[in-house]
Amino acid sequence: QVHLVQSGAEVKKPGSSVKVACRASEGTFSHHTIAWVRQAPGQGLEWMGGIIPFLGTTDYAQRFQGRVTFTADESTGTAYMELTSLRSEDTAIYYCATDRGDFHVWGQGTQVIVSS
Amino acid sequence: EILLTQSPGTLSLSPGEKATLSCRARQSVNNDYVAWYQQKPGQAPRLLIYGASTRATGIPARFSGSGSGSDFTLTISRLEPEDFAMYYCQQYGSSPRTFGQGTKVEIK
Numbered sequence: 516q517v518h519l520v521q522s523g524a525e526v527k528k529p530g531s532s533v534k535v536a537c538r539a540s541e542g543t544f545s546h547h548t549i550a551w552v553r554q555a556p557g558q559g560l561e562w563m564g565g566i567i568p569f570l571g572t573t574d575y576a577q578r579f580q581g582r583v584t585f586t587a588d589e590s591t592g593t594a595y596m597e598l599t600s601l602r603s604e605d606t607a608i609y610y611c612a613t614d615r616g617d618f619h620v621w622g623q624g625t626q627v628i629v630s631s
Numbered sequence: 632e633i634l635l636t637q638s639p640g641t642l643s644l645s646p647g648e649k650a651t652l653s654c655r656a657r658q659s660v661n662n663d664y665v666a667w668y669q670q671k672p673g674q675a676p677r678l679l680i681y682g683a684s685t686r687a688t689g690i691p692a693r694f695s696g697s698g699s700g701s702d703f704t705l706t707i708s709r710l711e712p713e714d715f716a717m718y719y720c721q722q723y724g725s726s727p728r729t730f731g732q733g734t735k736v737e738i739k
Contacts, residue, residue, distance in 0.1 A: 516688075550728075560668075560676065560719055562728040576727045610675055616723035617666035619687070621675035 517547060519611055519622035526628045532599040535625045537611030539592035544568045549594045550614035551585065553607040554624075565614050568594060601629045633658055633722050637731035643739040650707040652734045654720035659700045661724030667696055667705045670717045670733075679718075680705060710736070 518540035527533050537549060550565035564575040568587035575583060579598075587594040594611060609625045612618035634657040644650055654665065663683040668676035678687040680696035683703055693708040707714055715738050720731040 559732050560721070560730040562730070574726070615681075616664055616728075617678055617681040617721065618668075618676070619678055619681075621677070624675050 517541060517545060517613060517620055519613070519620060521609075521611060521622040521625045524626040524628070526630065527601050529602055529629055529631055531601050532597060533601060533627050534595055534597040535609050535611075535627070537594045537596070537622050542592040544587070544589070544592055544594070544613075548614040549585075549587065550612050550618055551583075551596045552610045552612060552618065554610070555604070555607040558607075563596070563609075566594060598627075601627075603629050605629050632727055633660065633725060633729050635720055635722060635729055635731035637718075637720060637734045639734060640732075641735045641737060643737050644710055645739045646710050646712055648710055650705075650710055650714070650736055652705040652707075652718055652720075652736075654698075654703040654705070654731050656701040656703075656722060660703075660722045663699045663703075664722060664724035665696070665698070665703045666721045666723065667694075668719045668721065669714075670719065676719065707736075712738075 520538045522536040525533050548567045551563040553561050563579050566573045566585040573585045584597045606629045611622040613620040636655050638653045665683045667680040670676040679690050684696045695706045697704050717733050717735050719733045
């Protein structure tokens with residue numbers, strides 16, 4: 516099965532943007548949909564949306580609409596999540612996962628800290 | 632948006648005991664599309680159950696899921712030391728996908 520590897524931790528200033536990468540270990544997503552889920556410190560899980568890499572179609576949770584963009588590069592098997600206008604409440608671990616409706620395989624997570 | 636409420640918030644049990652975790656939806660979940668995840672500190676969640684009752688690949692038989700409509704249960708028949716963790720339910724019957732707030736299973 517596919518194995519997902521995410522980019523490293525980021526520290527960002529409020530108002531800036533962050534771009535997190537999620538790479539499929541075999542170099543292809545094999546038509547999987549990729550979801551993004553975040554978890555604030557000590558909190559539960561929150562679905563942000565997802566992308567079907569081979570189609571490029573996206574689905575965003577309403578609360579992130581206009582502030583998040585999902586993209587994918589099929590040639591390298593890498594998906595990206597970019598979040599703009601960062602605020603302290605965006606401090607969280609961001610996960611990518613294969614999306615069958617349930618979230619089957621997860622990346623290891625990327626810590627994003629937003630601090631002045 | 633379907634709100635999921637998990638109970639109890641914390642379950643204090645001893646190894647070998649049975650754990651029963653509840654997940655209630657404010658409205659019926661389409662096709663009983665409910666999943667359960669286990670999360671240990673510092674780790675990503677791991678899929679245990681999908682479709683309310685189907686174990687994911689490699690998940691031990693002591694984990695079972697049941698329920699339908701708006702009422703779902705995760706049962707761990709006999710707790711092993713490695714089962715003490717946080718557990719989340721999730722519905723994918725309608726958008727947006729939503730999670731419960733979690734149940735912590737701790738050692739008594």
